[in-house]
Amino acid sequence: MTQRFYSQFVEHYLEQLLSPLGTVAVSGLLTDEERRGIVLFLPQEVTQTEEHSLRLLTKVAQGDCSIEVYCEPIDETDVRNCLRKLLSVFSTLNSQAQAEGKTLDENDLPRSWIVVPSASDELLNNFGARLELENWPTGIYFLPEIFRLAIVAVDKLPITEETLWLRILGRGETQRTAVNELLGLPESNQLRQNTLKLITDLRIIVVQQENLTEDEQELIMNLSQAYQQWEDTTKQQARLEGQRQVVENLLRFRFGSVDEELSRVVDNLLQLTPEEFTPLSLELSREDLLARFNSHQ
Structure with a gap:
């Protein structure tokens, strides 16, 4: 049950952050067993203020893309499923272009971002995922460019203002640190206020569940300081x-x-x-x- 609520939190969180930057569509179809929140994003021209406030997240959402956030580590099957859906989109776009007598530009193809709390070296190596440190920070691993897919291992992201809005989607100490940084932002920051409201709503829901798992108890602890400040x-x-x-x-x-x-x-x-x-x-x-x-x- 909590996984579904967390997935809903993820979708609302990303929708809130990205809506000023373009068109956002959330899946809206979540079961009790759902382990991820999915957002589709189509960008528009953004102002420097918006780019600065979201930093790395704005860079992730530079072009048409899907962002799939898992609340736990993933395996090879999960990555293959994301690839399968992405390749199906490529096929549809190619067919549309051919029907219109056009040539599909590879650079115009959408990209898929898989955001996970952590990713094993074995998983990354199996898919040939590599860092691109000349353009991107540690923690973001790109599969061969032909696939247009990247894996964001949140626990590997540097602890900077640049990565804050993605690190909030982590687990354990990673998430706890990010929430503390969020609380340190000026109270006049509207993104801070909106995110605190979503966080407190999630904590209230999780606390009301019965037979809490260890992960759910950890989530409650991670969000407790934000909840306390909101309550005060x-x-x-x-x-x-x-x-x-x-x-x-x-x-x-x-x-x-x-x-x-x-x-x-x-x-x-x-x-x-x-x-x-x-x-x-x-x-x-x-x-x-x-x-x-x-x-x-």
Whole structure:
């Protein structure tokens, strides 16, 4: 059951990150035994800001591609299945090109990326997968170019800002480190906020499952710090919202309504403790409130 939820998390996570960069389609057909999340991506021209924020993930999604994320190591059969599907796509595209009297450019063929927590040397050697360190970091292994397929071994990726968004899809210490780095990003970072929401939703679901496996318990631990920060932030937001309501009610009681000028006063009053802002709201005139607190802006 948890594997299906994790696969759904993967699809929503990649859809959230890649949607600003192009067209994203998720498989949406997951069983309880599903071990992967699958995303199809068609890019569009992106801005430098978007490229910078996603870094290596943007480079992975440079052209039409599929991204298949496994939540556990894979074997030769898994790689063959990915190749089989990819070659079938090649055949379809070639037939379409021939029907239109065109020649299919090899560089226009889509690429498949298999993202796994780890990959054995034996598996990589069996498929002739090799690093391309002149263009790509460690951890990304390319099969012979004719196949247009690469395996991303997340545990081998360097621990840098460049690889963060892929390392979140790892396991164990790799994922735990990435989540801690995510928490270290500025709270104003929208990708951080959206990802934290997905992570906390996943943890809440997994915790509710019965007879948790060792891997599921590890996943809960990896996501716990993110969940705790989200919970603390949520409580703080609720507290501030409650205090805002109190201040607005006090001002509404005094002056009948809270217009734009008084709204700015509310923001400044909230910098004080309830013991400080309550008597001020009840005792100062409108003119005194505006004079005193508008000057703080």
